[in-house]
Amino acid sequence: MKHINVAIFVPHCGCPNQCTFCNQRAISGTTTPTTAEDVIKAVEIALEKADKNSSEIAFFGGSFTAIDRDYMISLLDTAYPYVKNGHFKGIRISTRPDCINEEILSILKAYGVTSIELGAQSMNDNILIHNKRGHTADDVIKASKLITSYGFELGLQMMTGMYMSTCEDDLMTAKKLIDLNPKTVRIYPTVVLKGTELESLFNDNKYSPPTLDESVILCAKLLKMFHDNNIKVIRLGLHSGGGVDENFVAGVFHPAFRELCESRIYLDITKSKLKEKGKYDIFVNPSELSKMIGQKKSNISYLLSEGFDVRVKADDSLPIYKIRCVNNDS
Ligand code: SF4
Numbered sequence: 001m002k003h004i005n006v007a008i009f010v011p012h013c014g015c016p017n018q019c020t021f022c023n024q025r026a027i028s029g030t031t032t033p034t035t036a037e038d039v040i041k042a043v044e045i046a047l048e049k050a051d052k053n054s055s056e057i058a059f060f061g062g063s064f065t066a067i068d069r070d071y072m073i074s075l076l077d078t079a080y081p082y083v084k085n086g087h088f089k090g091i092r093i094s095t096r097p098d099c100i101n102e103e104i105l106s107i108l109k110a111y112g113v114t115s116i117e118l119g120a121q122s123m124n125d126n127i128l129i130h131n132k133r134g135h136t137a138d139d140v141i142k143a144s145k146l147i148t149s150y151g152f153e154l155g156l157q158m159m160t161g162m163y164m165s166t167c168e169d170d171l172m173t174a175k176k177l178i179d180l181n182p183k184t185v186r187i188y189p190t191v192v193l194k195g196t197e198l199e200s201l202f203n204d205n206k207y208s209p210p211t212l213d214e215s216v217i218l219c220a221k222l223l224k225m226f227h228d229n230n231i232k233v234i235r236l237g238l239h240s241g242g243g244v245d246e247n248f249v250a251g252v253f254h255p256a257f258r259e260l261c262e263s264r265i266y267l268d269i270t271k272s273k274l275k276e277k278g279k280y281d282i283f284v285n286p287s288e289l290s291k292m293i294g295q296k297k298s299n300i301s302y303l304l305s306e307g308f309d310v311r312v313k314a315d316d317s318l319p320i321y322k323i324r325c326v327n328n329d330s
Helices: 024-028 036-047 069-084 102-110 125-130 137-149 167-179 197-203 212-228 257-273 286-293 295-305
Strands: 005-009 056-060 090-095 113-121 153-160 184-189 191-193 232-236 248-251 278-284 308-314 324-327
Touching: 005 036, 036 069, 056 069, 069 090, 069 102, 090 153, 102 113, 102 137, 113 137, 113 184, 137 153, 153 167, 153 212, 167 212, 184 212, 191 197, 197 248, 212 232, 212 257, 232 257, 257 286, 257 295, 278 286, 286 295, 286 308, 295 308
Parallel strands: 005 056, 056 090, 090 113, 113 153, 153 184, 184 232, 278 308
Antiparallel strands: 191 248, 278 324
């Protein structure tokens, strides 16, 4: 038995918007509306393997609370019995910050929804306007507070490298999301997809996404900020599949993006600790050895080029993102 999120995509039909970067069809990989039968099929397949204490049914992909009310209730009505009879811990949904109010939250509560994720994307109104998000940063704050006050688990999603956004803007967004005290966060570097307005901006040289290196440096900082505030980053970078691969035009879409960011965190920590050039043993938690070493030993090679001859060793007393350095020169 393992933790399973039964991901059920509810495509664009719920969304009143067309953000510059969004090609909902490409992300969901489907254009036909999800039916109650689709929900039953997906849940029944997962039933055998799902750990009932941690697994969830997740409605993602669109703006769940903006879809036709009867349709929304029919999907919840199909999923809820699996929660009521103890096969799943709860139901997660994702939606827009301006599609949350007390009435909607009461319905979600009655149908076993436990977690609500909001696509905040940025906390800068100018960036939200330029990306045609159709909501404000204040909408994110109000919706987050309401969700928390109803006892739901709050999740927030942010994007980095959006059109008109700088690293400083993205760091500011992360700080403001931390202030809202979400349980979980997802971070998505902006990807240019075929058929979007962002693709036109990209083709007209009005937008160019950050490079992989720039995104790794920024997202390493964000990951560490959320970690330091006990907020779990449950996703870093877009998933492969579901239409993104075929519609990818530009941006950061790397299969090991999170690992690259975690390695960067260890490199930054090590650089801040080592002052005198020489030989060192660097101790990290055993689960973090490969991250400290870096892909293709990139961290070790970089440190050597800076005059630090480093060997990486395990110390299970160390928590994640903590290192201990021992000088071996004498
Ligand atoms: S709000 Fe979400 S679903 Fe709607 S257009 Fe924007 S990204 Fe796509």
